[in-house]
Amino acid sequence: MKFHALLRYATPAHAYTLAGRLLPWLFALGLLLTAAGLYVGFGLAPTDHQQGESYRIIYLHVPAAWLSMVIYLAMALWAVLGWVLNTRLSSMMARALAPTGALFTFLALWTGALWGKPTWGTWWVWDARLTSELILLFLYIGFLALQDAFEDPRQGDRAAAVLALVGVVNVPIIYLSVQWWSTLHQGASISVSSGSSIAAPMLLGLLLCALGLWLHAGAITLLRLRSIIIEREQARQARWLERLRPQRPKGPQGPQEART
Amino acid sequence: MNWSSWTDFVHMGGHAPYVWGAVGVSLLALFWEWAHVYWRQRAALQALGDEA
Numbered sequence: 556m557k558f559h560a561l562l563r564y565a566t567p568a569h570a571y572t573l574a575g576r577l578l579p580w581l582f583a584l585g586l587l588l589t590a591a592g593l594y595v596g597f598g599l600a601p602t603d604h605q606q607g608e609s610y611r612i613i614y615l616h617v618p619a620a621w622l623s624m625v626i627y628l629a630m631a632l633w634a635v636l637g638w639v640l641n642t643r644l645s646s647m648m649a650r651a652l653a654p655t656g657a658l659f660t661f662l663a664l665w666t667g668a669l670w671g672k673p674t675w676g677t678w679w680v681w682d683a684r685l686t687s688e689l690i691l692l693f694l695y696i697g698f699l700a701l702q703d704a705f706e707d708p709r710q711g712d713r714a715a716a717v718l719a720l721v722g723v724v725n726v727p728i729i730y731l732s733v734q735w736w737s738t739l740h741q742g743a744s745i746s747v748s749s750g751s752s753i754a755a756p757m758l759l760g761l762l763l764c765a766l767g768l769w770l771h772a773g774a775i776t777l778l779r780l781r782s783i784i785i786e787r788e789q790a791r792q793a794r795w796l797e798r799l800r801p802q803r804p805k806g807p808q809g810p811q812e813a814r815t
Numbered sequence: 816m817n818w819s820s821w822t823d824f825v826h827m828g829g830h831a832p833y834v835w836g837a838v839g840v841s842l843l844a845l846f847w848e849w850a851h852v853y854w855r856q857r858a859a860l861q862a863l864g865d866e867a
Contacts, residue, residue: 597824599817608828612837619841658848666837673830771845779852785859789866801864 567784568795570644574777581774589767596760603757609673613757616666618765619659622772623691624726626656630698631719638716646712647787649719650702651780655772657695664688683732684740687725694722708787 563569596614603610630652637646667685668678679685698715705711733740753761788796818824827834 601817609830609833611834615837615841658844662841662844665840669833669837673833775848775852782856782859799863
């Protein structure tokens with residue numbers, strides 16, 4: 556496929572259709588993989604010799620934490636593209652990603668607290684990993700608030716893009732905080748360079764859950780994108796929206812009425 | 816399976832409130848997000864129809 560053929564999907568009208576086609580596949584596959592991951596993680600994976608059964612929270616906590624960072628980077632990329640290239644769809648993508656990113660950040664913090672209590676004896680400590688993750692949640696909330704603070708959505712998009720860009724610096728801090736500082740939070744058990752230090756069924760369950768929740772995040776973002784496209788395109792009275800409107804009942808001059 | 820009985824599974828080695836608390840809140844949050852976005856999409860399409 557040629558590059559200019561791909562570019563046509565950068566228009567809201569084509570993106571709306573493409574999102575509608577991808578959505579059911581992402582949703583179904585995401586549900587299937589997450590269910591399989593939870594089955595492996597909760598049913599087949601062995602008990603951890605140090606943390607006992609409480610370690611099973613990782614099947615939700617770790618994918619949520621990964622997604623909170625990856626979604627932020629994707630959101631910032633789309634926001635900056637929308638700002639620099641002035642492409643409407645890019646800003647809509649950033650807007651569609653932000654609530655899902657905020658939700659996964661909240662889940663990473665919530666499940667982390669529930670893991671921390673039996674493992675460390677406390678719900679929360681102000682260590683580098685936890686604090687920088689909390690800052691990420693505030694960045695998401697700030698991004699959403701800033702986008703809504705302006706009457707003109709394009710102005711809100713630009714202001715929020717600046718915040719998103721500045722906030723990118725927080726993502727490597729979250730990731731590397733356990734190496735840079737002495738933290739209560741444990742280091743990574745899985746690494747691209749040094750492999751995995753956990754048992755194979757644990758790793759399989761974790762990867763299935765992570766992939767399933769990634770696909771879930773993709774599906775929910777596309778569904779939200781479709782709503783945002785309708786809302787914003789309706790405000791600028793885009794003509795292509797005519798095809799989404801429900802057909803009126805045909806009268807005696809039905810076919811003629813439908814053409815006008 | 817890793818469990819000798821359903822009671823063991825539910826009990827989670829004495830960590831049931833933490834483990835099931837994490838699972839429950841996560842599933843609830845994901846379901847709420849789907850419901851919220853689905854209703855938003857419906858409302859957007861409804862508004863489009865009303866305008867017509």
